[in-house]
Amino acid sequence: MNASKEKNILRLLENDAKLTPRQIAAMLDMSEGDVAAPIAKFEADGTILKYMAQVDWERAGEELVTALIEVKIAPQQGDGFDRIAERIYQYEEVDSVYLMSGDFDLAVYITGRSMKEIAQFVYAHLAPIDGVTATATHFILKKYKEKKCVFKQPEEQEERMLFV
Amino acid sequence: MTDYTNLLSTNVQKLKPSGIRKFFDLLENMDDAISLGIGEPDFVTPWHIRDAGIRALEKGYTKYTSNAGLTRLREEISKYLLRRFDLDYHPQDIVVTVGGSEALDMAIRALVNPGDEVIIPVPSFVCYGPITELTGGVPVYIDTKVENEFRLTAEELRSAITPRTKLLVLPYPNNPTGGIMERRDLEAIAEVLKDTNVIVLSDEIYAELTYGQDHVSIANIPGMKERTILVNGFSKSHAMTGWRMGYVCGPRPIVQQMLKIHQYAVMCSPTTSQYAAIEAMANGDCDVQRMRQSYDYRRRFLYDGLRSLGLDCFEPRGAFYMFPSIKKTGLTSEAFCEQFLLEQRVAVIPGTAFSPNGEGFVRMCYAASIDHLSKALERLEEFLKKF
Numbered sequence: 217m218n219a220s221k222e223k224n225i226l227r228l229l230e231n232d233a234k235l236t237p238r239q240i241a242a243m244l245d246m247s248e249g250d251v252a253a254p255i256a257k258f259e260a261d262g263t264i265l266k267y268m269a270q271v272d273w274e275r276a277g278e279e280l281v282t283a284l285i286e287v288k289i290a291p292q293q294g295d296g297f298d299r300i301a302e303r304i305y306q307y308e309e310v311d312s313v314y315l316m317s318g319d320f321d322l323a324v325y326i327t328g329r330s331m332k333e334i335a336q337f338v339y340a341h342l343a344p345i346d347g348v349t350a351t352a353t354h355f356i357l358k359k360y361k362e363k364k365c366v367f368k369q370p371e372e373q374e375e376r377m378l379f380v
Numbered sequence: 381m382t383d384y385t386n387l388l389s390t391n392v393q394k395l396k397p398s399g400i401r402k403f404f405d406l407l408e409n410m411d412d413a414i415s416l417g418i419g420e421p422d423f424v425t426p427w428h429i430r431d432a433g434i435r436a437l438e439k440g441y442t443k444y445t446s447n448a449g450l451t452r453l454r455e456e457i458s459k460y461l462l463r464r465f466d467l468d469y470h471p472q473d474i475v476v477t478v479g480g481s482e483a484l485d486m487a488i489r490a491l492v493n494p495g496d497e498v499i500i501p502v503p504s505f506v507c508y509g510p511i512t513e514l515t516g517g518v519p520v521y522i523d524t525k526v527e528n529e530f531r532l533t534a535e536e537l538r539s540a541i542t543p544r545t546k547l548l549v550l551p552y553p554n555n556p557t558g559g560i561m562e563r564r565d566l567e568a569i570a571e572v573l574k575d576t577n578v579i580v581l582s583d584e585i586y587a588e589l590t591y592g593q594d595h596v597s598i599a600n601i602p603g604m605k606e607r608t609i610l611v612n613g614f615s616k617s618h619a620m621t622g623w624r625m626g627y628v629c630g631p632r633p634i635v636q637q638m639l640k641i642h643q644y645a646v647m648c649s650p651t652t653s654q655y656a657a658i659e660a661m662a663n664g665d666c667d668v669q670r671m672r673q674s675y676d677y678r679r680r681f682l683y684d685g686l687r688s689l690g691l692d693c694f695e696p697r698g699a700f701y702m703f704p705s706i707k708k709t710g711l712t713s714e715a716f717c718e719q720f721l722l723e724q725r726v727a728v729i730p731g732t733a734f735s736p737n738g739e740g741f742v743r744m745c746y747a748a749s750i751d752h753l754s755k756a757l758e759r760l761e762e763f764l765k766k767f
Contacts, residue, residue, distance in 0.1 A: 228677070232750065232751075235750065239681060239750070239754070241684075242680050242681045242683075242684030242685070243677035243678070243680050243681045243750075244677070244680070245680055370424075
């Protein structure tokens with residue numbers, strides 16, 4: 217199978233994980249088997265990490281707090297930043313961890329039930345890690361867009377009666 | 381009580397109103413209805429294009445432009461036509477119009493004298509005949525055939541031409557069938573036209589939306605540019621329907637006459653829209669490609685779905701419409717659409733809305749999300765069970 221077709225399968229799934237192999241096959245003008253096989257391969261080799269729904273928790277009536285924590289670290293012999301990053305991302309409550317260029321080293325996104333809960337995570341777990349030299353916690357006040365999804369429902373234009 | 385029938389123009393009163401309205405009335409009272417009815421992109425205009433319109437407002441560009449449109453815009457259109465379609469039009473041979481619709485109106489009015497015949501392949505977009513009738517011209521319809529993939533053939537054209545023929549409308553890529561004309565089809569048409577005085581009005585509003593092969597304009601065929609009026613616009617290609625931006629190009633003596641109609645009727649196209657259109661022409665090619673790719677996915681998705689439900693359907697190669705035959709149900713197009721809407725809450729358009737030979741077909745616009753298309757197919761499957 218050519219690589220660009222495989223990438224098209226990934227692009228379609230990245231945008232809509234609910235598409236079935238049958239549907240993707242129709243869209244890409246391929247056979248169902250030719251779609252199912254690479255998907256199985258991608259699932260097995262970790263190219264496709266997971267399928268999940270993107271949820272607007274506020275709409276679901278759940279009050280959650282998300283924070284971006286800037287972490288400065290003193291790299292350790294041998295492992296560089298990776299070991300510290302691992303010690304951070306293993307925590308369940310951590311959403312994302314990125315190694316950054318610029319003024320700080322790791323960007324840690326974390327979601328909790330309250331500011332207090334997040335503060336607790338920072339002083340109880342994050343700050344004491346060997347090699348972490350400083351943290352700065354920024355609470356997210358409002359989510360506009362995440363992973364290409366806009367949180368606000370688009371406003372519908374006025375009803376139209378026209379013929380084109 | 382005033383009797384308005386004596387006051388109104390007889391030509392206007394003779395025009396048939398669109399038969400679609402009642403469907404929209406029905407649609408309005410349904411919460412979960414899916415409309416595959418309206419023929420327009422489901423995308424919002426790309427942000428950088430909208431932003432260019434906003435910036436024009438911020439800068440206070442709120443006055444009229446020149447009648448023919450901003451020079452910069454006509455230059456960008458000229459470059460775009462060369463880049464995308466190998467068409468060489470001088471900016472002075474381009475007039476920016478209020479949508480492709482105004483361009484069609486102007487072209488027909490600029491050429492047709494009372495009694496002149498205008499050849500119109502059908503099924504096709506609904507405006508050509510009525511505008512011709514308003515000018516006192518005579519529409520001559522050619523029924524294109526599904527077995528020819530709704531192309532206009534040289535034989536069909538030849539037998540329709542008379543000494544009174546003034547204009548041939550060439551509506552490809554076609555709404556509602558999705559048919560296209562390839563180079564060899566156009567060469568055959570050109571061969572028929574070469575010894576006549578017939579002018580071609582080529583409505584290429586869907587030129588960017590062809591799948592599997594690039595669009596060819598009749599103006600690309602040697603000897604044809606001199607007798608072609610080319611209409612295009614931003615609505616379908618750049619998802620800019622509400623901006624009302626189109627353009628027309630052609631031989632300068634024709635364009636200059638059209639410009640008179642334009643200046644008396646509308647003055648100029650909306651200034652904000654023109655600035656947005658400059659951005660669309662200069663930096664919008666990748667948006668067009670992205671949307672075309674997306675339409676192509678949905679085209680295959682719906683085509684595959686319709687075929688697996690056992691409906692005969694010609695595989696459309698342009699625009700964003702599917703035109704399946706519903707003859708197997710035994711229903712008329714109109715009855716099919718009404719029952720499908722009332723029972724399954726999906727709006728599609730009867731083929732007869734486009735011409736009498738659209739009987740037995742319905743038009744589905746696939747510029748809709750895969751989720752909507754998928755639900756529409758499920759409902760269609762349910763609907764077809766009763767036949």
